Amino acid sequence: MQMIFQDPYVSLNPRMTLFDIVGEPLLVNGMTNRKERVERVAELLRLVGLRPEYMQRYPHAFSGGQRQRIGIARALSVNPRLVVADEPVSALDVSVQAQILNLMLDLQKRLNLTYLFVAHNLSVVRHICDRVAVMYVGKLVEMADTLELYAAPKHPYTAALMSAVPVADPRIKTGSVELKGEVPSPANPPSGCYFHPRCEFAIDACRIDAPAFREISPNHFVACHRADELKLPGIA
Amino acid sequence: MNNSTPILSVRDLKVHFPLDEGTVKAVDGVTFDVYAGQVFGIVGESGCGKSVTMKAVLRIVEPPGKIVAGEIILRRSVAGANGSQMDDLINLTALDASGRVMRSIRGAEIALIPQEPMASFSPVHTIGDQIIEAIMLHQAVNQREARKIALQMLKDVGIPIPDQRLDEYSWQLSGGLRQRAIIAMALSCNPRVLIADEPTTAVDVTTQAQVLRLLRRLQQDRNAAIIFITHDLGVIAQMADYVMVMYLGLVMEQGPVDEIFHAPKHPYTQALLRSIPTITMTPRENLPTITGSIPHPFNKPRGCPFHPRCEKSIAGKCDQAVPPLRRIGANQMVSCFLYE
Numbered sequence A: 001m002q003m004i005f006q007d008p009y010v011s012l013n014p015r016m017t018l019f020d021i022v023g024e025p026l027l028v029n030g031m032t033n034r035k036e037r038v039e040r041v042a043e044l045l046r047l048v049g050l051r052p053e054y055m056q057r058y059p060h061a062f063s064g065g066q067r068q069r070i071g072i073a074r075a076l077s078v079n080p081r082l083v084v085a086d087e088p089v090s091a092l093d094v095s096v097q098a099q100i101l102n103l104m105l106d107l108q109k110r111l112n113l114t115y116l117f118v119a120h121n122l123s124v125v126r127h128i129c130d131r132v133a134v135m136y137v138g139k140l141v142e143m144a145d146t147l148e149l150y151a152a153p154k155h156p157y158t159a160a161l162m163s164a165v166p167v168a169d170p171r172i173k174t175g176s177v178e179l180k181g182e183v184p185s186p187a188n189p190p191s192g193c194y195f196h197p198r199c200e201f202a203i204d205a206c207r208i209d210a211p212a213f214r215e216i217s218p219n220h221f222v223a224c225h226r227a228d229e230l231k232l233p234g235i236a
Numbered sequence B: 001m002n003n004s005t006p007i008l009s010v011r012d013l014k015v016h017f018p019l020d021e022g023t024v025k026a027v028d029g030v031t032f033d034v035y036a037g038q039v040f041g042i043v044g045e046s047g048c049g050k051s052v053t054m055k056a057v058l059r060i061v062e063p064p065g066k067i068v069a070g071e072i073i074l075r076r077s078v079a080g081a082n083g084s085q086m087d088d089l090i091n092l093t094a095l096d097a098s099g100r101v102m103r104s105i106r107g108a109e110i111a112l113i114p115q116e117p118m119a120s121f122s123p124v125h126t127i128g129d130q131i132i133e134a135i136m137l138h139q140a141v142n143q144r145e146a147r148k149i150a151l152q153m154l155k156d157v158g159i160p161i162p163d164q165r166l167d168e169y170s171w172q173l174s175g176g177l178r179q180r181a182i183i184a185m186a187l188s189c190n191p192r193v194l195i196a197d198e199p200t201t202a203v204d205v206t207t208q209a210q211v212l213r214l215l216r217r218l219q220q221d222r223n224a225a226i227i228f229i230t231h232d233l234g235v236i237a238q239m240a241d242y243v244m245v246m247y248l249g250l251v252m253e254q255g256p257v258d259e260i261f262h263a264p265k266h267p268y269t270q271a272l273l274r275s276i277p278t279i280t281m282t283p284r285e286n287l288p289t290i291t292g293s294i295p296h297p298f299n300k301p302r303g304c305p306f307h308p309r310c311e312k313s314i315a316g317k318c319d320q321a322v323p324p325l326r327r328i329g330a331n332q333m334v335s336c337f338l339y340e
Ligand SMILES: Nc1ncnc2c1ncn2[C@@H]1O[C@H](COP(=O)(O)OP(=O)(O)OP(=O)(O)O)[C@@H](O)[C@H]1O
Pocket: B017, B024, B025, B026, B044, B045, B046, B047, B048, B049, B050, B051, B052, B053, B062, B063, B064, B065, B115, B231, B297
């Protein structure tokens, strides 16, 4: 397992060259021969669309998008099967985001990778992910195949999230469901269902019992006492 | 004052930073009008000059940055002879940045929600003291009255138990509450122009929705103008009435939000909109990208700043001269040789 981080500006050590950054995991994993490492780093840089000649440069000489490519090259250096990408495009400019998303999809196909993709941009999640898990205060509240989750969310928090996300089309007005209050601290979570103080559908049971995370339809899991009866709006 | 004359007019504004390595032309000829009751959105990628443009309007550009050309006209109504109201035009670029007039405008008539939220409040004074001080600086009220106004402001922006919060420090507040307190502070003197520079980048999605709803409501209640800066096209689509798209210190296009999203004219606007995943597209398809990357500010291309990345660039023309910003519809303007 390897990680790709959110902020390409702070996740790379400014005093290390590209060769050191991308080659370090190789060294740690026993590739002590420098020539071999140079070859592998060159191959990785090419894979993510950077020139191998850049190997001796430092991160400050690269743009945000290029730094994110360096981070991806580092993550892929030891042939992981699972890559955790924590908000990999949220710090990037719009025109660079598309390049990185394309690169990630392309690498996934070529290397048969599994991504655990953490993000808050619902359009990006929909574009990349096959399955989505929604978390609230440290707990899973819903999990389903992406298009099903977007079309028919079963948890009130998922529905509120869908409504809160600003869609880049002025003709689609979002924000119809207002979520009042604040996310509680995980150190001092509410009783019962963690979402109940903010949930417009909360009943007495929600204040007392934590709902089980159960399969409501094939492969669609939800933790809500009222999931069977509620009809919640999604985004098509 | 009615809503059909601009409250703020910026004309051919240029702000340059002379540095040892060369001159950064951060803003290089920007023109726009903002009207009362309007949410004026500014979008553009990192470094295109959004914040510097607004710092120039407030006359708080950091040295060595300087306004080297252009005008910033603020229209305000003043009491004329026999109690009538008349319009008064002041050119902010002609004022002393730290002089009395500019200080009376900054914070009172034009207020800022800065991009760095930590810059808003000092950590050693309570938020109440700071809001009260701002109110007393611009309004003829005593300490007690100022505290009452501050309390009402915290209430208006939806802060629970406001009288307790007034005596707390900014670092004691959660991100969402702090952002509300910043908005309360910016609004405390009833500005006619509120500049919100990336007001929601530091908060989560549901808080973002709350903050956007709050700004919308305040703008409607007070008929203020909001200049809303973001690089998030989703936020712009939901918030703005009118949108200005910037690239490398210049205006590429400006127009009503529906035109910008559904009939964009400039190749850069078109490319930008194509490159974002949407909620209705087929997942996992390759997104169209813009070739190349944003040039370094020291190496700005000659001619149209977008020409090295533009698919429709006309050789011998786009690489020679900067296309002027021209009107192409009732309210839409574009800077591109394709529309000559
Ligand atoms: N104090 C300064 N000294 C030198 N250059 C500066 C200074 N402030 C801004 N610049 C330069 O001016 C240009 C415009 O910066 P500005 O902060 O306006 O960008 P922005 O559009 O607000 O970007 P972002 O989306 O990242 O906030 C950039 O190239 C920046 O590096």
